[in-house]
Amino acid sequence: xxxxxxxxxxxxxxxxxxxxxxxxxxxxxxxxxxxxxxxxxxxxxxxxxxxxxxxxxxxxxxxxxxxxxxxxxxxxxxxxxxxxxxxxxxxxxxxxxxxxxxxxxxxxxxxxxxxxxxxxxxxxxxxxxxxxxxxxxxxxxxxxxxxxxxxxxxxxxxxxxxxxxxxxxxxxx
Numbered sequence: 001x002x003x004x005x006x007x008x009x010x011x012x013x014x015x016x017x018x019x020x021x022x023x024x025x026x027x028x029x030x031x032x033x034x035x036x037x038x039x040x041x042x043x044x045x046x047x048x049x050x051x052x053x054x055x056x057x058x059x060x061x062x063x064x065x066x067x068x069x070x071x072x073x074x075x076x077x078x079x080x081x082x083x084x085x086x087x088x089x090x091x092x093x094x095x096x097x098x099x100x101x102x103x104x105x106x107x108x109x110x111x112x113x114x115x116x117x118x119x120x121x122x123x124x125x126x127x128x129x130x131x132x133x134x135x136x137x138x139x140x141x142x143x144x145x146x147x148x149x150x151x152x153x154x155x156x157x158x159x160x161x162x163x164x165x166x167x168x169x170x171x172x173x
Contacts, residue, residue: 048150054143064137071130078123081116088113 056064088109102110157168 067134074127081120085116
């Protein structure tokens with residue numbers, strides 16, 4: 001049994017290529033070293049970066065408010081037609097005997113309730129479309145932020161005072 005293992009290892013050693021036969025991989029470029037972080041601001045921190053949100057233009061604001069207002073108007077119209085349809089359905093509920101034909105007035109009332117229900121659904125759909133359009137416009141017209149760099153002015157102070165001296169520094173932005 002050991003002979004079979006030894007023969008198998010020898011054959012495997014002869015068949016597999018040597019490591020030196022394979023080409024050398026190209027050296028990977030070294031990543032640039034990150035600058036050291038000055039946690040306690042002991043370096044020459046003379047610049048301050050201020051992020052300020054930009055404002056949308058007047059036309060963009062008008063478009064956003066117009067779409068949102070239109071969505072609200074159509075939603076309120078949908079609520080009106082919804083409750084009108086429900087009131088008519090409650091009036092025509094089966095509280096009376098149903099073995100007789102409706103009068104033309106009741107048939108007209110039924111038709112109006114059906115129309116009001118369809119108008120409510122249509123108003124809700126238009127309102128949802130306007131809400132989606134408002135969200136898209138808000139996202140597409142995002143002006144982002146402006147970064148302003150303010151350079152600090154510093155001046156060392158050394159003064160002679162009675163009985164000694166004062167040394168300090170003054171910063172202004």
